[in-house]
């Protein structure tokens with residue numbers, strides 16, 4: 001039997017996992033190692049996993065219950081799997097900006113296990129950023145200030161009926177997103193969280209869903225958040241993952257951001273995403 005190996009990506013975030021076959025039975029020890037590696041590295045990459053939807057769901061359920069994203073259209077016959085798809089004639093992609101999934105929920109999802117089924121010949125990479133190193137490379141003074149602050153996160157401006165994207169002329173998201181009328185709730189989280197698996201501190205604000213700092217005026221919030229975003233997306237915190245059919249990225253929303261690069265117009269890209277239910281986050 002192959003031995004589970006976890007090798008850091010060499011970039012600012014993530015690790016490659018080998019010696020695991022999701023077609024077969026995975027030992028409790030290996031599941032525990034994968035969970036700890038997720039907490040340590042923020043995102044795990046696996047190659048050549050040609051698995052069924054049942055196997056995808058079964059693997060995910062060994063970590064947590066599945067969170068069914070209310071905005072993503074599911075795969076036919078598999079309500080637990082969200083479809084992430086871009087057709088050759090579509091211009092807009094899903095996830096094409098820096099964000100952390102589900103920070104708009106009071107109990108943000110742990111993360112997602114995204115499986116590539118069809119990938120363009122070139123392009124369509126996903127870039128990940130470490131919110132551990134983003135935090136750790138701030139000054140002690142700013143860390144101290146941020147440790148007392150909380151931020152508000154929302155889905156309204158991204159998935160709600162008034163989201164700017166629905167007013168854009170070239171919007172062709174179409175049936176890939178749904179339930180705009182359920183984008184109603186906001187969530188408040190500490191700006192610095194203690195990661196539930198690793199116990200390390202991480203920056204927990206993101207350009208996609210964070211809308212302001214609690215108790216601060218809009219322009220004050222905007223200035224500090226913009227500075228943090230510029231800092232967090234510096235190259236030393238990043239790793240760019242290239243997909244192929246059978247590739248998996250298993251990321252932790254509490255330790256990373258991601259950005260789906262939209263550079264493959266005219267080609268089809270099809271991924272299946274299973275998302276794990278999370279918990280409230282504490283400083």
Ligand SMILES: [Fe+2]
Pocket residue numbers: 095099100101258
């Ligand atoms: Fe995402």
